[in-house]
Amino acid sequence: MKEQDILAVLSSIIDPKSQKSLDQVASVEGVAVENNTMKFRLVIPQASPEEKKNLRSLVEEAFREEHIEVFVSVTDRSMGELSKAPPPQKTLQNFIREDILKKFKKIIAVYSTKGGVGKSTIAVELARRLADKNLKTALIDLDVYGPSVPRILGLRDKVSVFGEKFVPAEKDGISMMSVGILVPDIDAPLVWRAPIANGVMKQVFEDTLWEEYDVLVLDMPPGTGDIPIAVGQSLPLDGLLAVSSPQGVALEDAVKGISMFEKFHVPILGMISNMGMVVCPKCGEQIELYPKNVEFDMFLMKHGIEKIASLPLDPRVAEYADKGMLEAIGTESLWSKEFIKIIDKVANELKL
Numbered sequence: 001m002k003e004q005d006i007l008a009v010l011s012s013i014i015d016p017k018s019q020k021s022l023d024q025v026a027s028v029e030g031v032a033v034e035n036n037t038m039k040f041r042l043v044i045p046q047a048s049p050e051e052k053k054n055l056r057s058l059v060e061e062a063f064r065e066e067h068i069e070v071f072v073s074v075t076d077r078s079m080g081e082l083s084k085a086p087p088p089q090k091t092l093q094n095f096i097r098e099d100i101l102k103k104f105k106k107i108i109a110v111y112s113t114k115g116g117v118g119k120s121t122i123a124v125e126l127a128r129r130l131a132d133k134n135l136k137t138a139l140i141d142l143d144v145y146g147p148s149v150p151r152i153l154g155l156r157d158k159v160s161v162f163g164e165k166f167v168p169a170e171k172d173g174i175s176m177m178s179v180g181i182l183v184p185d186i187d188a189p190l191v192w193r194a195p196i197a198n199g200v201m202k203q204v205f206e207d208t209l210w211e212e213y214d215v216l217v218l219d220m221p222p223g224t225g226d227i228p229i230a231v232g233q234s235l236p237l238d239g240l241l242a243v244s245s246p247q248g249v250a251l252e253d254a255v256k257g258i259s260m261f262e263k264f265h266v267p268i269l270g271m272i273s274n275m276g277m278v279v280c281p282k283c284g285e286q287i288e289l290y291p292k293n294v295e296f297d298m299f300l301m302k303h304g305i306e307k308i309a310s311l312p313l314d315p316r317v318a319e320y321a322d323k324g325m326l327e328a329i330g331t332e333s334l335w336s337k338e339f340i341k342i343i344d345k346v347a348n349e350l351k352l
Contacts, residue, residue, distance in 0.1 A: 006040060009066060013058050015044075017051060022059070038063075038070045041233070047074070096205045096235075104138060104216035106350050107236060108269075111220040111228065112243040113257035114250060115146060118274040118311070119243045121321050122342075123219035124152045126241070128327065129343045131173030135214040135352055138168070139176045140204055142231070143221045147180030154324020166208045172327060177208050201227075215352060224260050232264035238350055239269040241342070246276040246310070247290045258305065269349050270308035271300055272342060278313045279334055286334075289313065309341040 010022040018025050026044045042059060044052075052074040063070040101107075110123040120143060127139040141149035150156045155169040159181045168175035179200050218235075221227050231237075240261050244254045258268060277288045300307055314335040320328045329336055346352065 009062055010042075010059070013062050016054065017047065018045075022055075038068060040070070040072060042072055042074045044074060096202060100205050100210065101236060103210045103212050105213065106215045106238045106352065107218065108215065108346060108350070109218045109220050109231065109235075109237050109240045109266075110243065111240055111257065111261070112222045113224065113253035114244070115222045117243050117245050117250075119143075119222065120146075120148045120219050121152060121317065121326070122241070122243055122272060122274065122311075123217055124149055124321075124326060125339060126342065126346070127174045127176075127217040128172050129339065130215055130217070130346070130352070133343075133347065133352070136212070137174050138210065138213045138216045139174050139219070140216060141176070141178030141180060141219045142201060142204070142227070143219050144179050144200060144227065145221055147178045149176060149219050150178050150180050151324060152321045152326060156324075162209060164207070166203075168208060168210070175211070175213070177204050179204055215350070224256055228257075229260070232261050232266055237266045239267045239346070241269050241272060241308075241346070242305075243272045243274055245290070246273045267349070268305050270306040270345055272308055273310040275313040276310055286312070306345070308345045309338045311335055311338050 006028050007023040010026065010028075011024075013022045014020070015022050015025050022042070022044075026042050028040050028042060042055065044055065047055070056072050056074045059072045059074075060070055108126070110119055110126060112119040120141070123139065123141075127137050131137040139149065139153075141147045143149075150169070153169070153171050153174070153176055155171055155176055159169045159177065160167045166177060166181065168177045170176070218231070218237075220231065242254065242258055244250045254271075258271075261268060276290055277286050279286055297307070312334050314329070314333060316329055316333070317326070317335055320326050331337075
């Protein structure tokens with residue numbers, strides 16, 4: 001079924017708000033077929049959550065009458081803060097071929113709304129521990145504004161070229177590719193407009209000799225800009241891990257980021273609180289660095305989002321990450337023991 005066929009069905013549905021047929025007031029994006037179910041997004045003018053819910057029911061019922069099973073997500077162009085910026089002109093679905101995406105059985109995104117909260121370190125450790133479970137693991141560094149995964153893995157300048165394709169760098173059972181490989185000076189600040197950044201992402205996915213993998217870990221760029229929106233709308237994410245420091249000022253941004261991905265129907269695996277406390281190296285006392293953020297905990301409870309783990313600020317983690325030898329942290333530190341909760345959650349939710 002093509003877009004025009006979908007619009008033909010929508011022409012039989014009257015939008016209760018405008019009293020016009022849906023093909024006149026809505027557009028269709030992201031059409032895909034998965035497990036005999038057609039999925040697409042219905043993009044409409046501004047609407048309340050209740051109006052979106054009712055429209056979704058009307059649309060799915062209309063397609064059932066046509067003996068077509070569908071899953072519809074209804075969104076608008078005024079999603080709170082997102083309405084202040086125009087929608088991206090292109091999304092990754094326009095760029096990345098389906099045969100490439102099928103090489104990855106599961107895709108997990110590690111995301112934060114702010115930089116500097118340890119997102120990339122967590123993404124690398126997640127990939128490393130998944131590989132330790134004998135899962136064939138790929139790791140893509142999509143953080144176009146600060147690609148640090150090659151440094152953390154100790155794989156700077158390790159990606160090779162075969163013919164006209166990149167060959168992922170390998171370490172500890174992880175196949176890694178990074179947008180940082182595509183720039184001549186990895187230490188230089190990267191300031192790209194979204195169309196250019198999306199083009200670089202196309203290279204990372206399509207111009208790399210990927211094999212078939214059990215799981216792909218994405219180190220996402222921070223924030224709620226064009227690139228995270230495009231990824232959330234277009235990549236078949238099986239789950240998202242949000243990372244935040246537990247300070248009060250992080251609440252507003254964390255809420256915005258999680259809410260954005262909820263609107264894209266991305267499964268939120270949970271929140272990781274990072275660097276909220278430190279263990280005294282002499283007496284072992286756990287010292288909280290921030291006052292308890294009751295508001296943030298209430299938000300997570302309200303939205304059914306689990307706080308999976310609270311990782312401490314451990315100077316050794318920063319030291320080993322800078323040296324490209326994160327595995328040297330060992331298994332006895334509180335950081336390592338707390339990370340087990342993250343792996344268990346991911347493995348259980350994604351049935352890995």
